Amino acid sequence: AGASAATPSRRLDLRGIYPPLATPFTSQGEVDYSRLEENLRLYSGIPFRGFVVQGSNGEFPYLTQQERLEVVRRVRQAMPKDKLLLAGTGCESTRGTIEMTAQMADKGADAALVVTPCYFRGSMTSAALIHHYKQVAEASPIPVILYSVPANTNLELPTDVVLSLAQHPNIVGIKDSGGNITRIGLLVHKTQHEDFQVLAGSAGFLLASYIVGAAGGICALANVLGSPVCQLEQLCCAGSWDEARALQHRLIEPNIAVTSKFGVPGLKQAMEWFGLNGGFCRSPLLPLSEAQVRELRQDFTSNGWL
Template identity: 55%
Template structure:
C-alpha cells in the first residue's frame, strides 16, 4: 500500500519533476542506509535591513562554511527563523543552499508544518529543491492532542509520502513538549525514518532513545554543542549545533576528540564550549547567534520582526563569555 501511495503521489506531481522523484522512489528500500553521522550547523538566514533575504550574504557565509569538515547543513531549522518566512522563501533558501554547498555535503531541510497535509507537501517541494533528508519538527499548537498515537500517525504519513528520509526533530524549548520515547521507538521501525535530532539536553532521555532503538538502524543526533560530548558517550552519531555557525572547526574538533579516546582533551574543549553555546542558544537566542557570527567573519545581520537585536549590555555579556573561553 505504501508503494501504491507513493506512485499515486508521483502521478499527481508536475511532469518535469517526475524523473527525479522516480529515482528517489526506486531507492526507498535503501534509505535507512543514509549515514547522517557528523556535525551540522543549523544555518541562520541572512536578512537585509529591509528584512528581505540577503542571498549574496548566504553565499559569502557558505564559502566559509564549505571549508570546515561539516557533514552537511541543516536548512530551515529553528535558527533560520523559518516561522517568519513564506512558503516560497522556505523552499527557495533550501534550493540556494543546495546549489552553493560543497560537493558531498548533505542537506537536511526543515519541512515541519502544523498539519500533516502541509508537512507532506512542503517535504516534496524541499526534496525537489535539493534536500537529501527532511528534518521534521512535531506539530505542537494543539499540544493536548499530540498523543503518542497522534504523533506516530503524523510521522508515519509523512514518511510514507516522502521521497527522501525523515529525521524527527524534538525541540521542547520551542514546542513546549517532548516527543514521548515510546512514540520515537515505534517510529524508529519505519523504513523511511532514519533518526532524530534531540535538543532537549536530557542526557538520560537521549541514552534511553539510543538503547531502545539500537536494533532499528536508527541514528541519534545531539541538538546542541553544550552536551555534545555526553551525547557521543551514550551513542549519538553527531550533532546539529547552533554554535557550529560561529566556531564550526572547534565543534568538529570536539566530535573528533569524542571518538578518539582522548577523554581529557575532549572534556577540556567541551567545557570551553558551554558558555559560548548557551549565549547563542538558550540565553540570547537567534539575535545572539547572529551577533556572534559577525565576530568571526560571517554575515549575521538583522533578525526578522518581531525578534529584536541584542542590547549593548547583552552584547558585552556575550563577548565576555567568548573571551573567558578563549575564543575571542
C-alpha cells in the first residue's frame, strides 16, 4: 500500500461500518439464500459502508467452495451498487486462497478479506506469512485486506508483518479482531504515510479504535444493532465524544454476548429478536440452551436494547 504523501489518496475508501453477515441455514442445514437476501433488504435503511461476507460470523469454514461463491454472488446482487462488498477469501493454502480470491472477485467482491492461515501455526513464521500474503496480493484482481482473528486462529498476525505488508500496493488495510488497542494505535501511527486503513474487528473497542485513528469497523454486533453501531461511528466522526462514550458503554455487553460469550449461535438468536433472519447454525455449532438464551437476552435488556 505504498503511498506518497501525508494525505494519501486512498485507492479504496474503507471508512465506515460493515456487518460481517451471518449465513442463515434452514433447519435441514441448507444455506437459506432467501433469508440472507431478506436481511439485506432489512439493512437497506442503515448507513453501512458495505457488507462483509464470510468473515468468521458467516460460518465460512462450514461452507463448500460452491456455497462460498454463491453467497458472494447473491449478496452482490441484493445489495446497493454503491456499497462495498468485502469477501472472505482466505483458505489454508496460498494457491487455494488465490483461486478463491479470483473467483469471488468475478462474483463481484470489491476487496478480499484474507484470514491468516493457521493450521500449521508452528510453521507460520513472519517469513511464511509475508510470503503468503504477497503471493495472494500479487495475484489478486482486487485489493486485499489482512484479517487477524486470534480468538479463532490462535495466531495474531505480528505487527512487523502487518507493517511490512502495508507497503504492498495491493494490500490496503487490516481487520484487527484481536482488540489490542495499543497495537491498533501503533498500526495507524506507523502506516500513516501508506495507503492502508485499520478496521476494528469488533464493536466492543470501536470507540477506542476511532480515537486512536481507525477508519471503521467490521462488527458482528452490526448484524443485530446496525443503527446504533452506525450512530456510534457518526458520533466519533463528529467529535461528539461524550455521547459516543455513553453509547459505546451500552454496546459492550451485547457485543460480548454475541461474540466471545455465545458466539455465532448467540448472534443468530439475537438477530431474531430484532426482526432479522438469524436462522440455524450448522453443526458442530449447537443452538443455545434456554439458560443461555435468558442470559443473552439479559445482556440486551439491561442495556436498554430490548
